[in-house]
Amino acid sequence: MKYCYMEPDILINFKHYENAVGYNVEKLLQDFESLDSQNGVYYCLSPLDLRLQREFPDLKIYGQHVDSNGFGAFTGSISMESMKGIGINGSLLNHSERRIPSVEINKTVKRSLDMDFKIVLCVENLDEVKKYSVLEPEYIAYEPPELIGGDISVSSAKPDIIEKAAKICDGKTKLLVGAGVKNRHDVETSMDLGAAGVLIASGIIRNAKPINMLVSLMGNR
Numbered sequence: 001m002k003y004c005y006m007e008p009d010i011l012i013n014f015k016h017y018e019n020a021v022g023y024n025v026e027k028l029l030q031d032f033e034s035l036d037s038q039n040g041v042y043y044c045l046s047p048l049d050l051r052l053q054r055e056f057p058d059l060k061i062y063g064q065h066v067d068s069n070g071f072g073a074f075t076g077s078i079s080m081e082s083m084k085g086i087g088i089n090g091s092l093l094n095h096s097e098r099r100i101p102s103v104e105i106n107k108t109v110k111r112s113l114d115m116d117f118k119i120v121l122c123v124e125n126l127d128e129v130k131k132y133s134v135l136e137p138e139y140i141a142y143e144p145p146e147l148i149g150g151d152i153s154v155s156s157a158k159p160d161i162i163e164k165a166a167k168i169c170d171g172k173t174k175l176l177v178g179a180g181v182k183n184r185h186d187v188e189t190s191m192d193l194g195a196a197g198v199l200i201a202s203g204i205i206r207n208a209k210p211i212n213m214l215v216s217l218m219g220n221r
């Protein structure tokens with residue numbers, strides 16, 4: 001297996017874990033702020049907490065979902081405009097726990113390209129990689145739903161799919177992989193298979209020392 005020397009992109013999905021929303025998230029972000037380098041690290045927060053971008057200007061905060069509409073009569077919306085207004089320039093879309101119809105995915109990704117807003121488009125299988133990579137979002141994040149939140153990492157359970165997905169993305173859109181990622185070995189294996197990095201939640205957020213886990217996943221940089 002070849003070893004990949006590039007730095008991985010690490011996107012942390014805070015989901016709606018109790019220690020990662022509301023007042024609790026501020027403590028986590030203070031810890032993460034102490035990293036020597038924030039290169040390639042993105043923090044995907046609950047919509048309630050996105051305004052913390054103002055308090056943590058050195059952190060790259062992303063959303064967990066974004067809508068295709070702009071400003072207007074759209075109750076409950078999270079628009080790219082409102083996120084950009086508070087300094088946020090990207091978001092997850094179509095996460096396994098927040099799936100949206102294909103027509104919405106198309107509309108949102110197309111609009112994001114005009115808005116210079118980065119979409120991390122989550123998909124569950126190779127058919128979806130094929131279907132959506134042509135839209136050329138910033139990232140495609142492949143996460144097999146059955147492995148999410150578990151202890152078996154996508155890189156050990158589905159290495160062949162990661163390799164195929166990387167070929168389909170072909171450098172036009174960056175590939176992330178996620179589900180069950182727990183250590184640096186999982187990150188390096190994913191990158192050897194052609195991923196640009198990982199999308200991770202419980203491995204960091206549910207760890208007793210989230211900052212230590214993030215440092216060890218980042219490797220030497």
Ligand code: G3P
Nearest residue numbers: 013148149179180201202
């Ligand atoms: O978005 C990341 C997520 O779905 C993977 O979750 O807990 O397996 O790292 P986890």
